[in-house]
Amino acid sequence: MLCEDCRSHNASVFLKVAVNNKVKELHLCTACAAKKGMGFGLETGAFNISDIVGNMSGYFKDFLPPEKKTLRCGGCGLKYSEFKESGRLGCPACYGSFEPQLAELMSRIHGAAQHAGRAYSGGPALKLSNAEIARRLEELRAALKQAVAKEDFEGAARLRDELKLLEGRHG
Amino acid sequence: MAEALKTFRPYVTWANARGGWPDIIFSTRVRFARNLEGFPFPNRAEPRQLGEIRRLALAAVKDTGLFSRGHFLKFEALSSLEKRFLVERHHVSHALAAAVLPAGAAVSNDEDLSAMVNEEDHLRLQCLSAGFSIEETLNAALKLDEALGRALPFAFSPRFGFLTACPTNAGTGMRVSCLVHLPALSRLGRMPQVLENLSHLSVTARGIYGEGTMVLGDFYQISNATCLGRSEEDFCQNIDRVIRNLIRQEIAAREELLKGPLKVKTEDAVYRALGLLKHARTLSYEEFMQNVSLARMGAAMGWNMGLDFSTFNQVTLLMQPAHIQAAAGRELNPAARDAFRAEFLRKKLA
Numbered sequence: 382m383l384c385e386d387c388r389s390h391n392a393s394v395f396l397k398v399a400v401n402n403k404v405k406e407l408h409l410c411t412a413c414a415a416k417k418g419m420g421f422g423l424e425t426g427a428f429n430i431s432d433i434v435g436n437m438s439g440y441f442k443d444f445l446p447p448e449k450k451t452l453r454c455g456g457c458g459l460k461y462s463e464f465k466e467s468g469r470l471g472c473p474a475c476y477g478s479f480e481p482q483l484a485e486l487m488s489r490i491h492g493a494a495q496h497a498g499r500a501y502s503g504g505p506a507l508k509l510s511n512a513e514i515a516r517r518l519e520e521l522r523a524a525l526k527q528a529v530a531k532e533d534f535e536g537a538a539r540l541r542d543e544l545k546l547l548e549g550r551h552g
Numbered sequence: 553m554a555e556a557l558k559t560f561r562p563y564v565t566w567a568n569a570r571g572g573w574p575d576i577i578f579s580t581r582v583r584f585a586r587n588l589e590g591f592p593f594p595n596r597a598e599p600r601q602l603g604e605i606r607r608l609a610l611a612a613v614k615d616t617g618l619f620s621r622g623h624f625l626k627f628e629a630l631s632s633l634e635k636r637f638l639v640e641r642h643h644v645s646h647a648l649a650a651a652v653l654p655a656g657a658a659v660s661n662d663e664d665l666s667a668m669v670n671e672e673d674h675l676r677l678q679c680l681s682a683g684f685s686i687e688e689t690l691n692a693a694l695k696l697d698e699a700l701g702r703a704l705p706f707a708f709s710p711r712f713g714f715l716t717a718c719p720t721n722a723g724t725g726m727r728v729s730c731l732v733h734l735p736a737l738s739r740l741g742r743m744p745q746v747l748e749n750l751s752h753l754s755v756t757a758r759g760i761y762g763e764g765t766m767v768l769g770d771f772y773q774i775s776n777a778t779c780l781g782r783s784e785e786d787f788c789q790n791i792d793r794v795i796r797n798l799i800r801q802e803i804a805a806r807e808e809l810l811k812g813p814l815k816v817k818t819e820d821a822v823y824r825a826l827g828l829l830k831h832a833r834t835l836s837y838e839e840f841m842q843n844v845s846l847a848r849m850g851a852a853m854g855w856n857m858g859l860d861f862s863t864f865n866q867v868t869l870l871m872q873p874a875h876i877q878a879a880a881g882r883e884l885n886p887a888a889r890d891a892f893r894a895e896f897l898r899k900k901l902a
Contacts, residue, residue: 382741408744457592469672471596473589473707473715476722480711483719487712490720492754493781496713498724499694504705507590513604 384410454478517547557637557878559623564641564663567869569861570683575852576799577684578731578771578865581642582693582788585716585725586675589705593717594653594670602654602670608704609669613658616699618665627655633883636874639761642680644668646761665696672717673725675700684795686728686788694784713780723780728791731760732798735770735849736805739818746801754778755794769841769868774798806853822850826857830901834887835894840871858901867900 384392390410452461456474461482464470476483487494509517521544528537566579591597591605610624627635627648635649643659648671656669668676677700679693700706707715714725721727737743747757756777759766774795776787809818825846829835848864851857859867869875876889876896884892 457596459596467595469595469717470593470715470719472592473587473709476709476712476715483712486719487722487780491723491778491780493723493778495711496709496723496780497782497786498713498726498780498784500710501701501706501708501714503708504589504701504703507588507608507705510604510607512600516600 382408384408386410452479452482514547518544521547557634560637560641560878561663563866564869566664566680566682567862567865568682569865571685572683573799574683574861575848576733576802577795578733578868579642580681580683580685580689580728580730581678581773582686582689582726582728583676583678584693584697585673585714585721585727586677586697586700587707587715587717588674589707591674594672594674595717597670599654605674606654606656606669609667609675610656610658612700612703613667615703616696618696618699619658619660619667621661622665623657623659625657625659627651627657633874633877637878640869640872640874642761643678645671645676647671664692667696667700673721684730686730686792686795690728690784690788721779723778724782724784724787726779726784726787727775728788729773729775730791730795732772732774732795732802733770733845733848734772734798734802734805735845736809737802738770738845739809739821739849740805742801742805746798750774750794751777753794754790768838769845771841771845806849810853818853819850819855822846822853822855822857826850829897831898832894834890835897836886836890837871837873837876837893840893840897841868844868844871863900867897871897 382392384390385408387410392408392410453459454461454471454475455478457471459471459475461479464475464479470476470479484494521540525537525540525544528534528540569575571577587593588605588608591601594602594605597605606626613619614624625638630638632649635644638644638657638659639646639649641659641663643663643666644657645668648655648657648668651670653670655671658667658669660666664680666678666680668678677693677696679689679696681689681692709715712719713723716722716725734743734746737746750757754777756775758773758775760768760771760773774791776791779787808814825843828843829840829847832839844864844867847857847859848861851859851861851864857864870879871893873889876893877884879896880889880892
């Protein structure tokens, strides 16, 4: 097969890229591939994955319905709009925070929105370092203070339980 | 010279020719993406949290007992050559090698198991095996996954399964793939159609080093495109069917290349490639891959290429840029690398 760019050399580089949700195939000779900045990562040491991530985020952006108000993860504070930009969630709790949106997205990506593989019953509590415990305690105390100030007593009670648990486990 | 490289094996068992169709299937790989409950995913974690995750993850990997006398690596302590070597060995991804965050990896003594820490997910667990061996590879990877799942709390929800930074990996978190060599289909210009057909079967084709990499020497990594909504075994069976179908197509293409006037053309191309590999005084990796692909196909057609498939596979690993420098025992510029590669290969083929 001839290079699709110069039409004179044999194509030796094959590339499949996603552009605007369409798969585009490129067959190039090495010289043309190099000209297009697609040098071999291993030879040059420079490997750029930003194109792939960029294409991914386009994928999410085009498919996802616009949200009505600012959705935010209760765990890590990631905005749903940020997820749509980057294609990356912030923490495991994001799956609960954005459950309806993600269920729709999962159906599109995987053709299903319900896990059917191995179940997992949970692992042991982590043996966290003192620095990480201190960081988490600080975070919880700040959140508790905010909840009390906003008179969110339900939230405050939940945070107090979490604090007790963390202090009890490591205290 | 990078000290860490000297502790890796000169040959790896997962690159041996094994099982049916060793001329077509190089190796099988199963990987699981896993994250720890209670921590943000790596893209949103602070460096000190990533350090904590790495400490916890590498300790748990060590405690499984599956990595005794293995390698435990912190990436900030590695040179770029060492990282490239690990990518070439298929132990870590380009993305991990490029990471500036506290990242790490563990590689078992046999180099069949590895764990990447703080790539896109906290943990990427991988098992590599020689030849076409999906069931065996899945079982070995599950053994590692289950041992770690008892030592660490993985992020999991009954609805979305194992939770990952990118929703494309959630569910089983599993990617099963075979590294396949399809020179005859490529030579007949059928690959675009083959890849198009694969995309309708929930299957992805990638280059030799995985996501976002180029196809070199007609090697393709064929893997499942989706991983939620079916069992691990179902996804594996789908890949198994697809691979068997590809094998049939490649064998038929090879038969075509041996028919009528095509035969002498094929023979000429194969022996010219062998001549180049045997006599070149300077040889780039890319040129090596193009020509070894033909020589490998020649061997599959029953012509004497002077190498068996295990040696073909091992040589294919050894000719990679970082491997060449490891063999030379020093860093080499591209021109020196190409000269060293040609000489190294001449000795192997002599």
